Amino acid sequence: MTTPVLSLRDVRLTLGNNAGRTEILKGIDLNVTTGETVGLTGPSGSGKSSLLMLMGGLDQATGGAVHALGQDLGAMNEDRLARFRRDHMGVVFQSFHLIPTMTAVENVATPLELAGVSDAFDRATQELEAVGLSHRLHHYPSQMSGGEQQRVALARAAAPRPEILLADEPTGNLDGATGAAIMDLLFGLRDRHGSTLILVTHASELAERCDRVVHIQDGRLA
Amino acid sequence: MIQNVAMAWRLTRRELRGGIKGFRIFLACLILGVAAIAAVGSVREALRAGLSSQGAVLLGGDASISFTYRFADEAELAMITDAAEDVSVVADFRSMIVLGEERALTQVKAVDDAYPLYGTAKLDPPMPMATALDGMNGQPGIVMDDLLIDRLGLQVGDSLMLGEIPFVLMAELVSEPDNATGGFGLGPRSILRRSALEGSSLLSEGTLFDSHYRLRLPEGGIGPAYGALMPDLEPNGARWQDARDGAPGMRRLIDRLGAFLVLVGLAGLAVGGVGISAAIRSYLDEKTGTIAILRALGAERRVIFLTYFLQIGILTLLGLTLGVILGALIPALLVPVIAQSLPVSAELTVYPRPLAEAALYGVLAALLFTLWPLARTEEVKAADLFRDAALGSNRLPRPLFIGLCVAILALLVWVAARFSGMAPLAMWSFIGLGGAFATLVLTGIAVKYAARWLGHRQILRRVPTLRMAFTAVGGPGGEAGAVVLSLGLGLAVLAAVGQIDNNLRGAISRDLPDVAPSFFVVDIQPDQIDAVKARLDGDPFVSRIDTAPMLRGVITQINDRPAREVAGGHWVIRGDRGLTYSAQPTRTTVVEGEWWPEDYQGPPQISFAAEEAREMGIGIGDQLTINILGRDITGEITSLREVDFSQAGMGFILTMNPSALAGAPHSYIATIYSKQEGEAAILRDLGNAHPNITLISVRDAITQITGLMGQVSAAITYGALATLVTGFVVLMGAAAAGERARTYEAAILKTLGATRAGILVNFAIRSAVLGAAAGLVAVVAGGIAGWAVTHYIMEESFAFDLPNALAIVSGGVLATVLAGLFFAYRPLSAKPARVLRARE
Structure with missing residues (x-):
């Protein structure tokens, strides 16, 4: 039997403030195996992005357990989670989330630098060349189009060769043609590095490119 | 027009319902600036009132x-x-x-x-x-x-x-x-x-x-008494003072120190202006959407402008009121502290004039610093609703607004020059402030480019934390400009005060003892002078003795006209001056004219100090009448000499030929240059042998003078500190404004694997870099100002005070790091998912 890269057991997430508490995830059980590509689909507000965040340790579950590569993310503090992501995960967001004060190559080099990679900038340059941005190395995010920014974000996520690649609606802010190109790049990178890919998407045609599609409805797996 | 105003007023009221949260820095800067100026003015008025009501007591009589x-x-x-x-x-x-x-x-x-x-x-x-x-x-x-x-x-x-x-x-x-x-x-x-x-x-x-x-004197008797007495007594050398201005020296000190402190307060208001401008810019940036909606709904640009002008006007009024109230209250706390250093008790009450003066400065500064960002509201179009527009464009406002800003600045300079009574100093202060402003803006830009350049260098790529910090400082939307400007100006004022103070004290306490005599000896009677010389001649510690006959006299007439008419209020003709006679020029150089022959017996001749003669507009051939002990002696200036007062040696403005003065009763003065080891014995021996003579220790006098200067300099330092506090408030404002951006950046960095400690170090480094830059510019600007004042006003050589400079730079680093770290909690503690998803 293949070891799960990600294992979620009865995962719950409740967010609350003075106005009241909202149950976002209501007991999710899910295993993702090495090298698998999983598409998370569901209507807006169903909890799919929240689930992805819990998988990446970007937020912590209020119930249940999230294990990644055999480690309990719930038992880690903020800094251990950061180091875990640095060593094992890459994340791509819908809004790119590039650091506005850094150029493209600096953005891509940052996770490599944090991991202590000595040739961080050479590798960052190669990654940007791989996504077709060799001419944009020293441009700031504000000087690039949305599609170009997302390609930088892809290169940044893939540069440390992560075992797990998490993508939260990576084409959500892009037009159809650009989005399709980004998805080709994403799957290409995944194939190149052999990462496990979890992809949150609204688009059924994108989900269909995954090995498995998991549908979420009202905080539960449908 | 009325319709527009009414509409703008309705919109203003609705906008202000949201409270004044976004205006805290605006209000703090305005309140601090106005309160500092109002407080200085109120203390000055309280002391003036004290002087005026206690004139007779301070003088010891009505006249x-x-x-x-x-x-x-x-x-x-x-x-x-x-x-x-x-x-x-x-x-x-x-x-x-x-x-x-x-x-x-x-x-x-x-x-x-x-x-x-x-x-x-x-x-x-x-x-x-x-x-x-x-x-x-x-x-x-x-x-x-x-x-x-x-x-x-x-x-x-x-x-x-x-x-x-x-x-x-x-x-x-x-x-x-x-x-x-x-x-x-x-x-x-x-x-x-x-x-x-x-x-x-x-x-x-x-x-x-x-x-x-x-x-x-009876009530109202001062004028008649002056008229009855002085026409006869003044020609005899008598001087008059009356209770209407019982302590003119003290009044001048209070007036000048007060005016100077108001100028320092204006520097504080200028620093606050940076915060005011930044606060308005940031507030209006947030309102871009609202303005675009209003434009889409048909609001004319003048309605938009008026709406925000009225809002800021109301808040300015609030800031001025609070500043004035605070400024009126501060003297009640301050006066008891400074009263110990003053012989006059202050009359504490509310003085409307200095409060109005402070409010006027506040209004002008608020107008100056808000008009420019306000003018940008005119640029917002309805189409901006469909774009991610902000007011941060670098386009200049309409010429009308530029003209208005220039006019307000000119009015501010004019008001300061008029109120301070020190127009040249006020002008130079504004030029200095303008220069410092421009330098700091350019430095902010230079720091940004330098940081960007450094961040891209290979060497920094080996130290990721440093690389990230430098690229953050150099990247788009960095805080370099705001931080360097807000802190730099305050630190520059403090650095200038520090450099001037150190040089002023240094000139007296550090340099003077090396060249000055150990003792001034006065009241040596003619029959004692030989014995005094005999005691000192054989003393191995004594390197030099200068003696001279000493008389005092008042220059009453120049070429048969009252001296005041010719030389105005020059210090040489104010009161009596020491004068001497000598057959030969000793330790002096005649620069014009001829010294009298050694055995000259003719009509009185005068050798006058060259620099003072030039200032008074007199020269060779002019006739001076000097009243000495009630007797008038008229002589002709036949030579001009160089007199150096800087080394505290013996220097006479006026020397005459011996036969003109030798008959008048006089004593001798002496200056003794001795090593410190020999001073006690000289004091004892001369004191025992000649109980009537007085030995003044230059060392003790220097200690006393530096002590007095220390009090003046402390007052100015407190003024400069008020400027620095405003700078710190502006800095905190800039740090608070950057908190959102840092929270976002920290969330991304955490996602990429950065630890909280690493992020904190990154934030601290960039704060330190900016603080050091602000400190360095402040030291250079303060050094230049210090040099200018020392060189041109004090006419002393300038020595750069390194410890002061280091303290300024360290203070800059400390302040920015503290402000940065104060606003680091939220970025470090926020969960990345929440922050990033909020931006989706």
Whole structure:
């Protein structure tokens, strides 16, 4: 039997403030195996992005357990989670989330630098060349189009060769043609590095490119 | 138009319903700036009022007529007595208190039974002045300042000698009412009865003393008394002062210090202006959407402008009101603290004029710093609703607004020049501020580019934390400009004050002792001068002795016209000056004209100080009339000399040929240059051999002068600190404004694997880089200002004060790091998912 890269057991997430508490995830059980590509689909507000965040340790579950590569993310503090992501995960967001004060190559080099990679900038340059941005190395995010920014974000996520690649609606802010190109790049990178890919998407045609599609409805797996 | 205003007012009211949260920095900057200026002005008014109401007490009478080296003769005294209801005569001179082997210089006030005409002297143990001066056990009494009592280790009841006369110490002099000099004399004060000095040589003809005839006059009697007395007495060298301006020196000090502090306060307001401008810019950036909607709904740009102008106007009014109230309250806290350093008690009340002055400065500064960002509201179009637009464009506003800003700035400069009464200083202050502003803006840009350049270098790529910090400083939307400007200006003012203070004190306490004599000796009688020289000639510690005959005189006429008409208010003709005679020019260089022959016996000739002659507009061939001890001597200027006062040696503005003055009663003065080891023996031997002469230790005088300067400099430093506090508030505002961006950045960095400690170090490094840059510019700007003041105003050589510079740079680093770390909590503690998803 293949070891799960990600294992979620009865995962719950409740967010609350003075106005009241909202149950976002209501007991999710899910295993993702090495090298698998999983598409998370569901209507807006169903909890799919929240689930992805819990998988990446970007937020912590209020119930249940999230294990990644055999480690309990719930038992880690903020800094251990950061180091875990640095060593094992890459994340791509819908809004790119590039650091506005850094150029493209600096953005891509940052996770490599944090991991202590000595040739961080050479590798960052190669990654940007791989996504077709060799001419944009020293441009700031504000000087690039949305599609170009997302390609930088892809290169940044893939540069440390992560075992797990998490993508939260990576084409959500892009037009159809650009989005399709980004998805080709994403799957290409995944194939190149052999990462496990979890992809949150609204688009059924994108989900269909995954090995498995998991549908979420009202905080539960449908 | 009225319709537009009414519409704008309705919109303003709706916008302000949201509260004033976004205006905290705006209000803090305005309140601090206005309060500082209002407080300085109020303290100045309170002290002025104190001076004015206590004029007669401080002066010792409704009017005072003074003579130098002599008392009024019988005819003069008769005139004075006739003109006044009551007269008190006081003689003021320096002498030495002797107690066994111990000697100490004292400033003596020899009084009569009528003293004091106004006010009361406070003694410890408490007793009437007359009882104290009566003395006991057949010895006359003396009261002394506690400094003197402590220095000599005296107890009440102890006997001591003043010159050759024994006195008994009856009490400590806690305060004297007629202390218009603020207690500043070359020695601590002693008071005794003049009749006790009869028969001694302490007040004999030719010794250095001033006599003051204090007059009690009927109400409204000052003018008539002046008219009745001075036309006859002034030509005899008498000087007049009256209670309408009882302590002119103190008044000038208060006026000048007050004006200077207001200018420092304006610098604070300028620093606050940076915060005001940034706050308005940030507020209007957030309102871009609202403005675009209003434009889409048909609002004209003037309605939009008026809406935000009214909002800011209301908040300015709030800030001014709070600032003025605070400024009116601060003196109640401040005056008790500074009162100890002043001889005049302040009259605490609310003074409308300085409050109005501060409010006017506040209005002009608020207008100046808000109009520019406000003008940008006109650029917002309805189409901006569909774009991610902000007001941060770099386009200039319409010429109308640029013209208005220039006009407001000109008005501000004019108002400051007029109110300060020091127009050139006000102008230079604004030029300096403008220069510092421009330098800091350029530095902010330079730091940004330098950081960007450094961040891209290979060497920094080996240290990721440094690389990230530098790229953050150099990247788009960085805080470099705001931080360097807000902190730099405050630090520059502090650095300038520090450099000037250090050079001013240094010129006196550091450099002067190396070149100045050890002692000034005064009141050496002609029959004592040879003995004094004989004692010093054989002394191995003494390297040089200068002696000169010493008289004092008042220049009353120049070419038969009153001196004031020719030379205005030049200091040389204000009061009496020391003068001498000499057959040859000694230790001086004649730069124009010819010195008289050694055996010259003709009409009086004068050699005058060249620089002062040039300032007074006189030269070779001019006739000067000098009143010496009531006798007029007229002489012709036949040569001009270089006189260097900077080394505290002997320097006379006016020297005459010997035959012109040798007949007048006079004493000698001497300057003794000795090693410190020999000073005690000189003091003892000369004091024992010649009890009447007075030795003034230059070292002690320097200590006293630097102490007084320390108080002035402390007042200015406090003013500069107020500027720095405003700068820190602006800095905190900039840090708070950057908090959102840092929270976002921290969330991304955490996603990529950065730890909280790593992020914190990253934030601290960039704060430190900006703080150091602000500090360095401040040190350079402060250094230039310090050099300019030292070189051009003080005419001293400038020495850069490195410890002060290091303290400024460290202070800059510390302030920015503290402000940065204060706003680091939220970025570090926020969960990345929440922050990033909020931006989706």
